[in-house]
Amino acid sequence: MTSLEGAVDATRQDGGYPRPQLVRAAWHDMSGDWDFARDDDMTATLADVHFDRSIVVPFPPESPASGINEAGFLPCVWYRRTFGVEELRAAGFDSERTRTLLHFGAVDHAAQVWVNGELVATHVGGQSPFTADVSSALRPESDNVVVVRAVDLPDDVSVPRGKQDWREEPHSIWYHRTTGIWQPVWLECVPRCSIESVTWSSDITSATVNLAVRLHGDVPRNSWVRVVLEHEGGLLVEGRVRTMGERSCLMRVVIPRQLNGQQYEELLWSPSNPTLIAATVVLEQTDATPIDVVGSYLGLRTVAVSTEHLLLNDRPIAVRAILAQNYWPETHLAASAEMLRREVELIIDLGFNTARVHQKAEDPRFLYWADRLGLMVWAETANAYAFDARAVSALMQEWTTIVQRDLSHPSIVVWVPLNESWGVQHIAHDERQQAFSRSIADLTRALDGSRPVVSNDGWEHTASDIWTIHDYESDPQVLADRYGDDRRLRTMLEGFGPAGRRMTAAGRPERLPVMVTEFGGVSLSTGGEGDWGYSTETDPAAFEARVTAIIRAVGSASPLAGFCYTQLTDTGQETNGLLYADRTPKIPIERIRAAVRGTA
Incomplete structure (x- = not known):
């Protein structure tokens, strides 16, 4: 099954893909040099912001690796970058994959994103990811300009700050602040109807794996979600369920070999035996023609407590x-x-x-x-x-x-x-x-x-x-x-x-x-x-x-x-x-x- 075009063995990735449990073969890393501007009085607009230096994304401007290395208060910062035909092609853009997504791992703290002057996303939360669908603003045959504005007020103690110091100089157990983009930014092109998320859980007692799939777009009523679970190239189980046109799809499969109580522990995840199960999830037509394909993985294990111990x-x-x-x-x-x-x-x-x-x-x-x-x-x-x-x-x-x-x-x-x-x-x-x-x-x-x-x-x-x-x-x-x-x-x-x-x-x-x-x-x-x-x-x-x-x-x-x-x-x-x-x-x-x- 992992030989299917577009499938990826997510258990053997190199660690560079920003979303490791939902992997597509085609994507483009937007890390590297972006134009950068400080906006200390927070008065600049999209039309008049003056980009006067360069920053290395995704490193925060307070850090030496960013090339800015200015660790004082930065209440508002701006970023700009151009991407074009080559980047879109690397991200998978073609006649079947025209929906173009710009993903942000994390931007601290409140962000606005424009592409070619069109506002495509707003997000609040410096630790959480978000995605901008830039399809409507995209110029597939020419250059595209993405601009990001990030606001992170250093004295706002009502936002989740963690170890970021509210004083200008770090003291005691607090450290320099992290403003703006600090986790990966990447481009990805997907079909109009696509897999948006996959969530795994398992019950080792009944040898079952539960999969929740969230789909995006107009889901054909006669489409199916298929899942294949493998370990070291060997098939564990394959299942298929009809979507009925719904965007949420739930599936439960039984792994037959796990019903053997004398061997079921061989596949369980633990620190001493970190076994990962490779998963391929396919959204497909009735005739099994793939619409979208992603690689994922899961671990079979349970966590609980007794009166005296953590139980794994x-x-x-x-x-x-x-x-x-x-x-x-x-x-x-x-x-x-x-x-x-x-x-x-x-x-x-x-x-x-x-x-x-x-x-x-x-x-x-x-x-x-x-x-x-x-x-x-x-x-x-x-x-x-x-x-x-x-x-x-x-x-x-x-x-x-x-x-x-x-x-x-x-x-x-x-x-x-x-x-x-x-x-x-x-x-x-x-x-x-x-x-x-x-x-x-x-x-x-x-x-x-x-x-x-x-x-x-x-x-x-x-x-x-x-x-x-x-x-x-x-x-x-x-x-x-x-x-x-x-x-x-x-x-x-x-x-x-x-x-x-x-x-x-x-x-x-x-x-x-x-x-x-x-x-x-x-x-x-x-x-x-x-x-x-x-x-x-x-x-x-x-x-x-x-x-x-x-x-x-x-x-x-x-x-x-x-x-x-x-x-x-x-x-x-x-x-x-x-x-x-x-x-x-x-x-x-x-x-x-x-x-x-x-x-x-």
């Missing part, structure tokens, strides 16, 4: 996680495809089986490598700093888009919509903020009922499936005593945690798995001005001794279901990484790995 495929799995800011000195929150792959590889090499990507909805290309190489992910997003109607609405809307975009990735095992009461600072006693926390946790479960949800990571939980604690105690013995005794731990959960915050904002805690999801944060100070950490060592040997002792203390605490160490790399002035900002290890990798895996 109904087996307890100890979470050995690292807090990953995924921020680079040259590119800031943005990254190239190669950098994203290397980040996943480094985390695994260090002995961790999980990444908690912190205050950032990560590029799907990172999730592809997590899926393929076997790294579990706690999926988070940027939070606002204020609690008001705009903040509630903005986070709800953007989080919905992110969950829907990412829920088919087998690597994602936990959703985290809120962190440390950011944007709900008075949740301990404010019933409205408690209601918001419960609501966004339940919204997450409504969108995806297959994963645990942490309502507010660190403390002041309302509706969590896992109790998470943030604890930056620097004495390993204190940590060992605090978390090695189940009765003492349960007493803490009923009261106040290490940061002096209530552990629950919703009455007596249930019996749920407990994890320390932030700890460590030890800085190796090199004497640089502004070096910052939760605790500090100046001698490399002392740094190694403290870090490994802290990890051992928490990692060996039997009442805990897992941990997340802070953090992977130095980030700006926050010099508390296991690696320097350039990804060079401060401790030999094999010794970090031994501490993380408990073999030291």
Whole structure:
């Protein structure tokens, strides 16, 4: 089936395609040089904006890699680029594929897009993707001009900001801002009736895979959706369902080999066995003539919790996680495809089986490598700093888009919509903020009922499936005593945690798995001005001794279901990484790995 014209084996892509679970053979990457203009007073219009320099997309203008490298306040910026016949041909434009889509992975924070002077898209949300249908504005036989305006007010604390500093210079745990385009932009040409989205879920008990397909355009009543699932070139199952002219199509197929209970685990996805199932999805006519073809993939696995453990495929799995800011000195929150792959590889090499990507909805290309190489992910997003109607609405809307975009990735095992009461600072006693926390946790479960949800990571939980604690105690013995005794731990959960915050904002805690999801944060100070950490060592040997002792203390605490160490790399002035900002290890990798895996 994968020999069908236009089909792609999505399990073996090179990691460069921006939307890895819905892949078409033809597309055009719009990265590279664009014209650029600052608009600090926000008075420019499409007719009079003055483009006076060049920027390298998709790197934000605050970053050195962009070629702009201006890290001050940038409330409004403009971009311009020309594309023509060759780019359209590369994107698949022909007589059957005239609908031309311009995709944006993320533009921070509010964007307007014009093509040849026609407004083709508006979008609000700096972490979420959007698409402009530029067909009506297109000149297929000549050059086309795309212009993007991005507004990101640096002092607006009601929008989801994450780790982007509201002050001009970074301080403490906050970093330079990310303005404008910071994830891939690409062109894609599709048929007038086409596959718009595919969403996967599975039930390993009944050996079934569920597929939800969303179609675009006038869907012929006599058209069909066909799916073929394969593994290593061998056919697993093929199914076909008639669309009945509807744009939403649901299909359930049984994988016969998974009914054999003695072998079904061979195809299950886990960090030690990251098996991906290749999928080809075809929209076709009654005679099987393809209308549209996409490649995709899925992983067969389940995630749940017992009273004491996170369960992967109904087996307890100890979470050995690292807090990953995924921020680079040259590119800031943005990254190239190669950098994203290397980040996943480094985390695994260090002995961790999980990444908690912190205050950032990560590029799907990172999730592809997590899926393929076997790294579990706690999926988070940027939070606002204020609690008001705009903040509630903005986070709800953007989080919905992110969950829907990412829920088919087998690597994602936990959703985290809120962190440390950011944007709900008075949740301990404010019933409205408690209601918001419960609501966004339940919204997450409504969108995806297959994963645990942490309502507010660190403390002041309302509706969590896992109790998470943030604890930056620097004495390993204190940590060992605090978390090695189940009765003492349960007493803490009923009261106040290490940061002096209530552990629950919703009455007596249930019996749920407990994890320390932030700890460590030890800085190796090199004497640089502004070096910052939760605790500090100046001698490399002392740094190694403290870090490994802290990890051992928490990692060996039997009442805990897992941990997340802070953090992977130095980030700006926050010099508390296991690696320097350039990804060079401060401790030999094999010794970090031994501490993380408990073999030291």
